[in-house]
Amino acid sequence: MSNSRILVVGATGYVGKRIVKASLAQGHPTHVLTRREIGFDIEKVQMLLTFEEQGARLVEGSFSDHQSLVDAVKQVDVVICAISGVQFRSHNILLQLKLVDAIKEAGNIKRFLPSEFGMDPSRMGHALEIGKETFGDKMIVRKAIEDAKIPYTYISANCFAGYFVGGLSQLDSLMPPRDRVRIYGDGNRKGMVSFMSVWVVQYVTIFMTSFDLLITFFKTYRFESILVNVEPAIEAAYARIYHIYYEGCTMNFEIGEGGEEASKLYPEVRYTRVDEYLRRYL
Numbered sequence: 001m002s003n004s005r006i007l008v009v010g011a012t013g014y015v016g017k018r019i020v021k022a023s024l025a026q027g028h029p030t031h032v033l034t035r036r037e038i039g040f041d042i043e044k045v046q047m048l049l050t051f052e053e054q055g056a057r058l059v060e061g062s063f064s065d066h067q068s069l070v071d072a073v074k075q076v077d078v079v080i081c082a083i084s085g086v087q088f089r090s091h092n093i094l095l096q097l098k099l100v101d102a103i104k105e106a107g108n109i110k111r112f113l114p115s116e117f118g119m120d121p122s123r124m125g126h127a128l129e130i131g132k133e134t135f136g137d138k139m140i141v142r143k144a145i146e147d148a149k150i151p152y153t154y155i156s157a158n159c160f161a162g163y164f165v166g167g168l169s170q171l172d173s174l175m176p177p178r179d180r181v182r183i184y185g186d187g188n189r190k191g192m193v194s195f196m197s198v199w200v201v202q203y204v205t206i207f208m209t210s211f212d213l214l215i216t217f218f219k220t221y222r223f224e225s226i227l228v229n230v231e232p233a234i235e236a237a238y239a240r241i242y243h244i245y246y247e248g249c250t251m252n253f254e255i256g257e258g259g260e261e262a263s264k265l266y267p268e269v270r271y272t273r274v275d276e277y278l279r280r281y282l
């Protein structure tokens with residue numbers, strides 16, 4: 001689908017803006033959903049204008065106007081959604097059900113990539129109650145896509161380096177700590193984690209490392225006791241840390257039939273070592 005026309009939804013977000021950039025760089029006619037609700041958000045407006053200057057087509061639409069979504073979808077071949085889903089920020093994953101309805105009605109979409117870009121929700125059925133909702137919501141969207149028989153690709157990007165590597169996975173900063181580091185794990189498991197720099201659809205920079213540095217936090221504190229008297233958002237973040245570093249949930253499985261490992265699909269991509277990545281934080 002080299003010349004496919006792509007509609008990016010959630011284009012002004014952390015992931016979305018990079019998808020727009022990648023789509024334009026690879027010569028795809030790129031449409032950007034421009035929501036009326038953006039209103040006076042000057043940063044978004046300016047970013048959208050920049051996309052337009054770079055060759056994107058701005059298409060007006062709203063999640064509260066079904067026909068506008070159908071009209072936007074009808075103009076393209078592929079829809080990529082990067083709507084926000086991080087629990088400790090806004091939580092809009094289920095809004096995608098409206099997009100699924102629009103894609104179903106339009107009937108022309110050759111591929112839909114919903115907003116995933118994290119841990120594979122189908123492997124997180126056992127997740128701790130706190131923070132589980134995000135995985136559950138992503139599974140609800142998957143089911144709707146599959147029930148509607150829309151061709152799809154799900155991207156499990158695991159842990160973005162910007163969130164997890166730069167700040168050494170501390171929960172209070174995205175910058176590396178200078179004086180003290182919390183150590184995660186139980187001391188018995190090798191903390192294998194999969195990190196990925198921001199996903200840009202066709203070209204990815206992935207790096208995986210055995211993160212021996214982070215090994216013993218949960219050995220000394222019972223997990224439940226950490227969760228006393230903290231903000232719900234922080235609780236959810238701790239739950240992620242638990243699954244990633246204690247359980248090794250991003251690495252302890254075989255991908256299996258129907259899935260592909262991105263580094264095999266894109267062997268030309270240059271890997272970045274963690275120490276190399278961290279140099280920009282010095």
Ligand code: NDP
Pocket residue numbers: 009010011012013014015016033035038044063082083084085086089090092095115116117118119157158159160161163
């Ligand atoms: P952002 O919080 O940056 O938001 C993305 C976009 O969602 C916004 O810019 C906006 O786009 C749209 N949006 C926000 N609120 C609404 C609303 N009420 N109605 C409609 N659209 C809305 O999201 P991220 O880029 O951080 O997250 C995208 C995906 O990536 C999520 O699925 C998330 O779980 C995943 N992720 C994964 C990470 C990892 O480490 N693996 C880390 C961070 C995210 P616009 O205004 O342009 O319409």
